[in-house]
Amino acid sequence: xxxxxxxxxxxxxxxxxxxxxxxxxxxxxxxxxxxxxxxxxxxxxxxxxxxxxxxxxxxxxxxxxxxxxxxxxxxxxxxxxxxxxxxxxxxxxxxxxxxxxxxxxxxxxxxxxxxxxxxxxxxxxxxxxxxxxxxxxxxxxxxxxxxxxxxxxxxxxxxxxxxxxxxxxxxxxxxxxxxxxxxxxxxxxxxxxxxxxxxxxxxxxxxxxxxxxxxxxxxxxxxxxxxxxxxxxxxxxxxxxxxxxxxxxxxxxxxxxxxxxxxxxxxxxxxxxxxxxxxxxxxxxxxxxxxxxxxxxxxxxxxxxxxxxxxxxxxxxxxxxxxxxxxx
Ligand code: RIB
Ligand code: CA
Numbered sequence: 001x002x003x004x005x006x007x008x009x010x011x012x013x014x015x016x017x018x019x020x021x022x023x024x025x026x027x028x029x030x031x032x033x034x035x036x037x038x039x040x041x042x043x044x045x046x047x048x049x050x051x052x053x054x055x056x057x058x059x060x061x062x063x064x065x066x067x068x069x070x071x072x073x074x075x076x077x078x079x080x081x082x083x084x085x086x087x088x089x090x091x092x093x094x095x096x097x098x099x100x101x102x103x104x105x106x107x108x109x110x111x112x113x114x115x116x117x118x119x120x121x122x123x124x125x126x127x128x129x130x131x132x133x134x135x136x137x138x139x140x141x142x143x144x145x146x147x148x149x150x151x152x153x154x155x156x157x158x159x160x161x162x163x164x165x166x167x168x169x170x171x172x173x174x175x176x177x178x179x180x181x182x183x184x185x186x187x188x189x190x191x192x193x194x195x196x197x198x199x200x201x202x203x204x205x206x207x208x209x210x211x212x213x214x215x216x217x218x219x220x221x222x223x224x225x226x227x228x229x230x231x232x233x234x235x236x237x238x239x240x241x242x243x244x245x246x247x248x249x250x251x252x253x254x255x256x257x258x259x260x261x262x263x264x265x266x267x268x269x270x271x272x273x274x275x276x277x278x279x280x281x282x283x284x285x286x287x288x289x290x291x292x293x294x295x296x297x298x299x300x301x302x303x304x305x306x307x308x309x310x311x312x313x314x315x316x317x318x319x320x321x322x323x324x325x326x327x328x
Pocket of ligand 2: 012013014015017018041042128250
C-alpha cells in the first residue's frame, strides 16, 4: 500500500488556501508528503514557515513532515508589500497554537535537490506560491529537471483575466523570472491556473455540511477551515461580488495530483512574460499552427468543479463512501 502512495514535496506561501491544501494533503491516505518548503508570497517567508508548522501540528499527521525554509525575495526584483487578502498573519487572523516543531537546517532548494536524488523519478513537486525555490534549485543543478516526475504549478491564467493585473496571476507575477526559469527548464509541468481554480468555489453551504458531517477527530481542523474560509469570503465579496463563496486555488492543485481526471488538460507552449510592466508574469500561450515561443506545458482548461470541492471536503468527513472509505 505504502508503495502506491504518490510522494510529494509541497512548496507553499502559507495563506488560507495553502493551509487548507496542506491539511487536505496530510489527510489524504494516497499521498506521502515528503516535506514542505516555504517561500515568500501571501506573507513573508518567516511567517509562511511559522504558519506551515502550526498547520502541520493541527493536522496531526501519522508521520514526520519536515519543513525547509526557502526564499525571502524574488530572484531579481524587489520584494513588494504583502496584501491583506489572507489577514495580518496569513491565516485569516486565526491564531493557531505555536508549533513545537522547528524547520530543518537545510534550505528549501537543497532539500528539494536532495529529495529528488533520493526518490529518483518518484518525486512530484506541488507549487502553491512563487516559483523562486524551484528556480534556485534548477540554477544550482539543472539536471533536477530530469529527476522529477511532474511539477503541478498553481499559477497562471490562459485566455482569462488575471487576479493581480488584468492578465497575470499572483504566483507568476510575484517572481516572473523564477517562473520563466522553471517553465523553460524542460521539467514536466501541469499548470493548474485560474482557468480552473476560479471555477472551484467553496461556499457557506459546503462549510455547513462539513461541520455537520465531520469525523470527530477532525473537529478542530474543520473549525479552522470554517473560520478561515469565512474570512476569505469577505475579501471575495468586496473584490469580486461573490456571495459567501471563494475559489480554493491551492487545494484544487493537490487534488489534481491525486485525481488527474478531475480536470481536462491541453498541451500548449507557454512563455512567461518578463519585460512588459502591464503584462508582467503573464502565461502567454502560443496557439498558432506553428508556435514559435514557449515550452510545452499541460494546461488545465476545465474542471468538474462541484465534484472537486466535494472530494476535497470528503477527506475530513465521517461519511462512509461507496467502497467504505475515501481513497483519495
Ligand atoms: O493566485 C492564487 C494564488 O496566490 C494562491 O496560491 C494563493 O495562495 C496565492 O499564493
Ligand atoms: Ca498559495
